[in-house]
Amino acid sequence: MNLNYAKRMDGIKASEIRELLKLTQRPEVISFAGGLPAPELFPVEAVKDISTEVLDEQGTKALQYGPTEGYEPLREKIANRMNKFGVDVEAKNILVTSGSQQGLDFTGKIFLNKDDVVICESPSYLGALNAFKAYQPKFVEIPTDNDGMRMDELEKVLENTDNVKVIYVIPDFQNPSGRTWSIERRKKLVELANKYNLPIVEDNPYGELRFEGEMPPAIKHFDTEGRVIFLGTFSKTFCPGLRLGWTCADGDVLNKYILVKQGADLQASTISQMQVDKFLEKYDLDEHIEKIKEVYKKRRDLMLKTMKEEFPECVEFTHPEGGLFTWAILPEHINTRDLAKKALEKNVAFVPGGSFFPNGGNENTMRLNYSNMDEERIVIGVKRLAESIKEML
Structure with missing residues (x-):
């Protein structure tokens, strides 16, 4: 069936993040991709x-x-x-x-x-x-x-x-x-x-x-x-x-x-x-937020520490004072879309950074989320990602 859609649909593409999240539903995948809160902290x-x-x-x-x-x-x-x-x-x-x-x-x-x-x-x-x-x-x-x-x-x-x-x-x-x-x-x-x-x-x-x-x-x-x-x-x-x-x-x-x-x-x-x-x-929402912050801070610290230890020195990354993400910049010849495929072979997911630039370019960047994975999986995932980066270098 060939329907006549509005022209605006030509510019609407599937969200790269939402598509990646489909892959990360596999339990073996360590996901640094989505901006997902830690489900174990939900006040069920x-x-x-x-x-x-x-x-x-x-x-x-x-x-x-x-x-x-x-x-x-x-x-x-x-x-x-x-x-x-x-x-x-x-x-x-x-x-x-x-x-x-x-x-x-x-x-x-x-x-x-x-x-x-x-x-x-x-x-x-x-x-x-x-x-x-x-x-x-x-x-x-x-x-x-x-x-x-x-x-x-x-x-x-x-x-x-x-x-x-x-x-x-x-x-x-x-x-x-x-x-x-x-x-x-x-x-x-x-x-x-x-x-x-x-x-x-x-x-x-x-x-x-x-x-x-x-x-x-x-x-x-x-x-x-x-x-x-x-x-x-x-x-x-x-x-x-x-x-x-x-x-x-x-x-x-x-x-x-x-x-x-x-x-x-x-x-x-x-x-x-x-x-x-x-x-x-x-209930006290501020008290609940303090519990969230305690967990996320620990995970941020661990991710950044492991990245510092395992990533090649040519990779730069931010030190956020809060929130859910750190941002990494790799050498210009590294395309993180290719890196993402290689990392997925090792069951690690992240979001390539090029999608965050509306006019293109900057394909040597990536966003990493630290809120959703537990500490053990953060360390394993960062080490696997570091291996993938070294292989591409």
């Missing part, structure tokens, strides 16, 4: 408890439609949690979404026409790039260093580029690099966005997973004109299977997201929202 017994309470107390409401904006008590609790990011908002500033990924898709739908320009970090989150590509924009990548996006390069681009519509950034434990922006860069970004009248989409799924150092204020903390759109999620701090995130924005901007959500899926799951709300009411 607590979720059983709160699920029963929700159904006992509000069963008919939990199974019924709800407002597009989300369950009001949960929105209030999310607004209160935004204080951790240095952002003072109310429930009226919160839209509950089906994961923060939905907020990315809505961003494209709201802001992008064909050939509009999206400014992003280089590299940037593959899931966001794929969400935006459905709306056929052009991408301009801004170089990054250990303090985040380089503002001098961004300013040059803004001065000389027409039709820029949105700036997309991940300032805390960036996916894929693991880097965190300095406070000075955050302030300067808002200053430039004000000057050029642009929205900033601040994607922050990892900010609460800090292992060391002080938590910097969100970019939205410095927002003086209501142009920063903050995307948050419970997927990395609670349970990704519930698919609950949020969009935090001001006034008319949030209204646009609400209108788009009405057309997309009417609302996020009522029962999932009530479950999260009940957990926040009955």
Whole structure:
């Protein structure tokens, strides 16, 4: 059957990460590929408890439609949690979404026409790039260093580029690099966005997973004109299977997201929202996050230690202060897509880095996740990966 699809489908490809995750379902594969939380840390017994309470107390409401904006008590609790990011908002500033990924898709739908320009970090989150590509924009990548996006390069681009519509950034434990922006860069970004009248989409799924150092204020903390759109999620701090995130924005901007959500899926799951709300009411999410951080820090330290011991000296990698990923750069003649095939022969998976650059290139990079494998498998996997790198060299 030869159907006539919309032209936008020509630019939509299968997510490299999601395709890799299919391979990693094999139990023998040691996976550093996905951004998966550690399943043994999911609060299964607590979720059983709160699920029963929700159904006992509000069963008919939990199974019924709800407002597009989300369950009001949960929105209030999310607004209160935004204080951790240095952002003072109310429930009226919160839209509950089906994961923060939905907020990315809505961003494209709201802001992008064909050939509009999206400014992003280089590299940037593959899931966001794929969400935006459905709306056929052009991408301009801004170089990054250990303090985040380089503002001098961004300013040059803004001065000389027409039709820029949105700036997309991940300032805390960036996916894929693991880097965190300095406070000075955050302030300067808002200053430039004000000057050029642009929205900033601040994607922050990892900010609460800090292992060391002080938590910097969100970019939205410095927002003086209501142009920063903050995307948050419970997927990395609670349970990704519930698919609950949020969009935090001001006034008319949030209204646009609400209108788009009405057309997309009417609302996020009522029962999932009530479950999260009940957990926040009955249990201590911050205490749960501390347990997550303790495990992830141990795994990060072990992965970086083993990489330092086993990888050839020509391989560079980042030291993230939190989050889920480290980023490695190999000699330029090494193509990590070929390396990934070789590593899979040894039952080790990772994500080749080229996919994180919307305009191509940089095929000598790779993203490694340390949150999902236990300590023994991390050591074995890194050693096997090191063997594969040495064979290619």
